[in-house]
Structures are given as structure tokens and as C-alpha cells.
Amino acid sequence: MNAAHRNIYKNALNISHLLARCRVKTGDRVIDATCGQGHDTVFLAELVGEEGRVWAFDIQAEAVVSTRALIEQRGLAARVEVVHEDHRFMDRYVGEPVSLVMFNLGYLPGGDHRISTAPRTSIDALEKAIGLLGEAGSITLVCYTGHPGGREELQALKEYLAGIPQNYLEVIEISFLNQLNNPAVLLLLNKLNGGIR
Numbered sequence: 218m219n220a221a222h223r224n225i226y227k228n229a230l231n232i233s234h235l236l237a238r239c240r241v242k243t244g245d246r247v248i249d250a251t252c253g254q255g256h257d258t259v260f261l262a263e264l265v266g267e268e269g270r271v272w273a274f275d276i277q278a279e280a281v282v283s284t285r286a287l288i289e290q291r292g293l294a295a296r297v298e299v300v301h302e303d304h305r306f307m308d309r310y311v312g313e314p315v316s317l318v319m320f321n322l323g324y325l326p327g328g329d330h331r332i333s334t335a336p337r338t339s340i341d342a343l344e345k346a347i348g349l350l351g352e353a354g355s356i357t358l359v360c361y362t363g364h365p366g367g368r369e370e371l372q373a374l375k376e377y378l379a380g381i382p383q384n385y386l387e388v389i390e391i392s393f394l395n396q397l398n399n400p401a402v403l404l405l406l407n408k409l410n411g412g413i414r
């Protein structure tokens with residue numbers, strides 16, 4: 218198949234990775250706010266390289282164990298701190314500016330679907346993430362809409378983000394308008410003007 222005809226964007230998660238590749242440099246500090254099985258943590262750890270650092274958070278012990286096992290297996294443990302903690306408290310662990318914070322909302326695949334991100338805690342965590350962004354830092358939020366509460370969470374995040382001054386943060390929504398089965402939506406934030414509010 219000709220490259221021009223390939224589906225290059227695929228889904229919100231894939232676009233979040235494409236954008237992360239544009240924003241993150243070797244040696245950067247970044248956060249995975251919802252590490253789950255550790256796939257995004259591994260992706261970020263490879264992007265920042267040996268000199269970089271990744272903080273990975275999850276509220277579930279099961280996710281922390283999976284993520285630690287995966288990063289050990291890939292030889293990336295020295296550059297990753299996996300924290301068993303609610304992402305609302307990420308500022309207690311990260312003491313320096315970061316260039317990217319990645320949120321992949323919803324529940325742990327294969328885990329207890331009742332333990333899911335929620336509007337209030339996601340907004341609190343997002344506020345913390347914005348506070349930790351360095352100059353020209355970015356945040357990606359992959360928002361799933363097919364599970365109970367997913368659409369409400371996306372709506373609450375959008376309402377919160379719509380109130381942020383446009384000279385402080387650029388806020389973008391990317392949706393797949395013609396995909397079936399409740400495609401995930403990507404919210405993207407970029408800090409502007411050196412982040413002065």
C-alpha cells in the first residue's frame with residue numbers, strides 16, 4: 218500500500234505519541250499520570266533517553282507492579298520512578314519543571330473497570346500538571362467515551378479547559394468524526410508565553 222494512503226493517525230493514543238515525539242527531547246523530565254500496564258511509561262522512558270527522567274503514577278497497586286515489571290524487563294528502571302499514588306498529588310513527587318505530562322484516562326485494561334479516572338480528580342491532577350509544566354511544555358489527555366462516565370469526564374475537562382486564558386495555554390481537541398464505536402478524543406495543551414498567567 219502506498220504510504221500516502223495509510224491510516225497514519227489511527228486513534229487519539231497514537232496521535233498523543235506522535236505529538237510527544239515532537240515535543241520531548243533527550244534528557245527531558247516527563248510524567249505519565251496514568252501508567253496502567255506501563256506501555257506509555259516505556260514509550261516516554263525511551264524518548265527521554267538515559268539522561269532523562271519519567272515519573273509514572275497509578276492509583277492501583279496492580280498497575281504499579283505491571284509497570285515496574287515492564288520497565289525492568291526493558292532495562293529502563295534507572296530513569297523511571299513508578300509511584301503508587303493518586304495523580305492529584307503528583308506535585309509531592311516531582312520537584313522540577315517537566316516538558317510533557319501524558320494522561321491516558323479511563324480504567325486499567327484487564328483490571329477492575331469500576332476503578333476509573335473521574336472528573337473531579339482528573340481536573341485536580343490536570344491543575345497540578347499545568348503547574349509543573351516548564352516553558353513550552355505540553356499535556357496530552359486521551360479521553361475514552363465508551364465506558365460509563367467517560368463522556369461526562371470529557372465534558373467536565375472541556376468545560377474546565379475552556380475557562381483557561383488563551384494567552385496562557387493553547388487548548389486543542391482532536392476527534393475522529395467518522396469512526397464507529399465511541400472513538401477516544403485527544404485533548405492537547407501547550408503552555409504559551411513562557412507560561413506567565
Ligand SMILES: C[S@@+](CC[C@H](N)C(=O)[O-])C[C@H]1O[C@@H](n2cnc3c(N)ncnc32)[C@H](O)[C@@H]1O
Pocket residue numbers: 250251252253254255256257258274275276277280302303304305321322323324325326332333334335338
Ligand atoms: C487507560 S489506563 C492507562 C493505560 C496506560 N497508560 C498504559 O500504557 O497501559 C488508566 C489508568 O488510570 C489509573 N487511574 C485511575 N484513577 C487514577 C488516579 N486518580 N490517579 C492515578 N491513576 C489513576 C487506573 O488505575 C488505570 O490504570
